[in-house]
Amino acid sequence: MMVLMMLAALLPQQVLIATSRGQASIPVANETGTAAVAAVLLAQPLGLTVSLDGAAAHVTLNNRVFDFDVGSPFFRFDGAAYPLVGAPYIARDTLFLPLHWLADHVPRLLPDRYRWNPWLARLDERPSPAATAAAAPTPNPITGLRLAHTIVVDPGHGGIDPGNPGLTLPRGVTEKDITLGIGKLLGAELVRRGLNVVLTRATDTLIDLASRPLFCRADCDLFVSIHVNAMPAGRRQTQVNGVETYFVSDAKTEDQKRVAQMENDALRFSNSAAADGGPLGFILNDLQLNEYLRESARLAELVQGKVAGVHPGEDRGVQQGPFLVLAAARRPSILVETGFATNRNDGAFLGSASGQRKIAMAIADGIVAYLLEFERKIAGAGGAGGHAR
């Protein structure tokens, strides 16, 4: 019972099928403990045809035949047999096919026509290769990127939540001012480079921690949260310095726990009911966690490398922590701790216009480097000789 309930929590409740003819949301059935989709519903967006002959089901997609046997967790395609995590079944006179077939096998076997996006539970049907060749987009002259991307930039804290006051920032300036300064510069730079940008805040206002990731919905590729670090009182308080970049996961060290606790503390200022760790618990149980973590870690690595290159303090590397603000974004998401407001050099750098501009440029460089890699990966997976991830 517990196992079944946990499986249910892992599975998307619907999949989106996007084609050049339009898109359709298909509910995912879970009555046997394995996610399945009704073949008849797939027929509408995908043009799939089904013929049943006793227990044998012949499914034709894109003029290719997939042979299933009802009750058997295998299918045949092009003379080879492939395993499935669940078996096709018939309920209410309808053939249900495992979601696993649609999400994993179809994009792998027909890579030039279908792509599965695990973050969105979305299957994209691509135009036929001839049409693609005719309409290959030209790269952006500044970045070399070919596709449209939307970045959500999240300047930490704001309004009644000042963030950390630090010791070494200019008089009257707190973390929320630094993050807003860098965030606006970063947004402007990304727009200059041809990217779409959404700022979670552009003024000194407080956005609920739980609402920030909601800015990163369907039209969002990346979520970048900007913060300023601080050391608690003690021997190391003014010595520790430098930049570090986090992606979401369980904290491994005391230092990582401290930073996560400090940033999650903004919940004090919000009325939302997310303080029970809801979003974090949700994402950590997610089927797509591995994919999401891998991409976030890579984004963090690229951004950290660029920012460390312009920062006067130490390169503190990529870190992991259970950040609420990242957990619910459901996209590659990072949190940049841009320096310590308790260290003299870092504080002066963060408080200066040139320091903020250098950090913003470097984060933009890291984001573009990540997106270029991402586009190359997609192109490789979709090419004739390519392979699925």
Ligand SMILES: [Zn+2]
């Ligand atoms: Zn912060």
